Amino acid sequence: xxxxxxxxxxxxxxxxxxxxxxxxxxxxxxxxxxxxxxxxxxxxxxxxxxxxxxxxxxxxxxxxxxxxxxxxxxxxxxxxxxxxxxxxxxxxxxxxxxxxxxxxxxxxxxxxxxxxxxxxxxxxxxxxxxxxxxxxxxxxxxxxxxxxxxxxxxxxxxxxxxxxxxxxxxxxxxxxxxxxxxxxxxxxxxxxxxx
Numbered sequence: 333x334x335x336x337x338x339x340x341x342x343x344x345x346x347x348x349x350x351x352x353x354x355x356x357x358x359x360x361x362x363x364x365x366x367x368x369x370x371x372x373x374x375x376x377x378x379x380x381x382x383x384x385x386x387x388x389x390x391x392x393x394x395x396x397x398x399x400x401x402x403x404x405x406x407x408x409x410x411x412x413x414x415x416x417x418x419x420x421x422x423x424x425x426x427x428x429x430x431x432x433x434x435x436x437x438x439x440x441x442x443x444x445x446x447x448x449x450x451x452x453x454x455x456x457x458x459x460x461x462x463x464x465x466x467x468x469x470x471x472x473x474x475x476x477x478x479x480x481x482x483x484x485x486x487x488x489x490x491x492x493x494x495x496x497x498x499x500x501x502x503x504x505x506x507x508x509x510x511x512x513x514x515x516x517x518x519x520x521x522x523x524x525x526x527x
Contacts, residue, residue, distance in 0.1 A: 344356065355380070355425075356377070360434045363429065373395075376434070378393055378420065401415060407480070433451070436453070484508070486513045
């Protein structure tokens with residue numbers, strides 16, 4: 333059992349008020365913001381403890397949304413993208429309004445159906461400096477942008493690179509109808525040379 337301050341005890345779990353949902357250390361939760369116009373905050377529960385009056389507090393590690401980071405939201409950030417920060421906090425467990433799942437980027441892209449409580453994380457964020465880990469990611473298409481799982485991309489059968497339909501002069505509807513796709517570089521290599 334972990335050491336706690338006098339009068340405090342570690343708890344294995346907490347049942348979200350008004351529900352039967354049980355939160356445990358390591359779970360990701362949605363926390364009620366003070367401004368009801370804002371979306372809920374997302375955090376990972378690091379510790380659950382109760383004081384001598386049974387007031388339950390949670391130590392959390394915050395996830396930031398791209399728009400909450402120093403660099404702001406960029407074109408390649410997905411709608412459900414979060415950054416795991418180095419910002420820790422202690423909050424009343426009463427502010428937890430639900431559970432959610434923060435997937436790895438790879439696992440998120442494999443989901444058949446993305447639910448309201450599904451998010452993904454591919455970066456860790458250092459809140460004090462605005463730095464990211466990793467500080468580089470693979471880029472795709474001729475626009476050289478990182479992959480956004482919300483945007484359709486088509487794969488060239490020649491070079492196996494991925495492209496945004498709009499960067500290739502196509503509509504999304506056109507791209508969805510394609511049975512085969514060659515990028516402009518590969519299709520020009522396939523063209524017969526004039527004798």
